[in-house]
Amino acid sequence: MSVFGLLVAILLFNSAAFLLNTKLTKSQSVHIWTFTIAVQVLVDFFLMGKYQAYWYFSQELNAKDLLVMTLVIPAVNIIFLNKYPFKRSLLRRVFYVLCFGTAITLYEAVILLPDPWGYFNHGWWRLWYSLLLYPLLLFIVLGFYKWIKALENK
Numbered sequence: 609m610s611v612f613g614l615l616v617a618i619l620l621f622n623s624a625a626f627l628l629n630t631k632l633t634k635s636q637s638v639h640i641w642t643f644t645i646a647v648q649v650l651v652d653f654f655l656m657g658k659y660q661a662y663w664y665f666s667q668e669l670n671a672k673d674l675l676v677m678t679l680v681i682p683a684v685n686i687i688f689l690n691k692y693p694f695k696r697s698l699l700r701r702v703f704y705v706l707c708f709g710t711a712i713t714l715y716e717a718v719i720l721l722p723d724p725w726g727y728f729n730h731g732w733w734r735l736w737y738s739l740l741l742y743p744l745l746l747f748i749v750l751g752f753y754k755w756i757k758a759l760e761n762k
Contacts, residue, residue, distance in 0.1 A: 637686055643749070
């Protein structure tokens with residue numbers, strides 16, 4: 609599989625995460641980045657490694673997989689938090705999470721495409737599982753961010 613789609617994703621998501629970031633401090637960004645990597649590796653260990661639910665380039669773990677885990681997904685969480693409507697109504701915040709989760713699922717559909725865009729493959733996993741899981745994961749990231757902010761304010 610080609611790395612073209614991955615390189616485009618790294619460039620776009622990281623550019624957006626760092627050039628458009630107006631809310632997160634450098635410390636918060638580093639915390640979110642490392643938390644995301646830790647959660648991603650843990651989730652991938654089980655779903656990808658143990659249960660073969662999905663995989664990136666091949667079913668064998670390789671260096672390109674680490675690029676996805678360390679350079680794509682953390683940047684997406686930085687974008688998510690930077691645009692999160694913290695001071696809006698609960699309904700608006702939930703709507704944002706659902707929309708963002710849908711956008712991530714649509715991106716997943718793109719990376720399921722053949723070369724040159726695709727670098728992701730489903731085993732028994734289905735796209736609608738992701739649609740259900742992404743909002744939960746985004747709420748976890750949001751909770752971690754709020755905890756980091758609370759620690760910083762002590």
